[in-house]
Amino acid sequence: MKHANGTPLLARIITRALSTRLPVFVTVPTLDHPRATLLQGTTATPIPVPDRFEGMAASIRRGIDGLPAQTPGVMILPGDMPDLTTDDLTQLAQAFENNPSAIIRATTEDGRPGHPVIFPANLFPDLRQITGDQGGRAVVKAHMDRLRLVALPGNHALCDLDTPADWAAWHSVNGPNGV
16 A cells, blocks of 8 residues: 555545545445555445446446435545645535536646546436546546536646656655655
C-alpha cells in the first residue's frame, strides 16, 4: 500500500472525504481485503467489487448499486489523488447542491479537467451501463450540456499517483513522506 506522510494514501482520501460530513462509500476488492481494513473505526461504508478485474467501470457500477435509495448524486473520487483537500471536496459538493441536475467536474486552476466528478442521480442508469476502465467519461461526453466545471487550486484535480514515476514526481515536490 502506498503512503503519503506516513499514512496509506487511501486512508488519507477517506479521512478528507469524511471531514466533509457527507456519507462516504468506498469500493474495495473484498470485505476482507487490506484496503477494507482502512475503513475500520470510521463511518465510511465498504462496497465489495467482486468483478474488479474488469476495470474502473465495475467499481463505479457496484458503488452506484450500493448507494441508499434517494441519494441525490455521487462524487466519484479516485483514491490515489493526494493533493485533494477537504475544502476541495466541499467546494464541489456545494457546487452540486447549487445545481443538482449538473455534472460537476473538478479542473485545475488553469481549467484542465480532472477529478472528482459528481453525477446526479438521474444519470445513475447511464453509469450502470459503462464498461472497461474508462470510468464515467462516456456519460460526461453524452451530457456535455449539463457539465459545470469547478476550478480547484493548482493541480489538485489532476495529481493522480498511478505509476512509480508519478510517485517519484510527487515526492520530488512534497518530500519523501509527502505532506
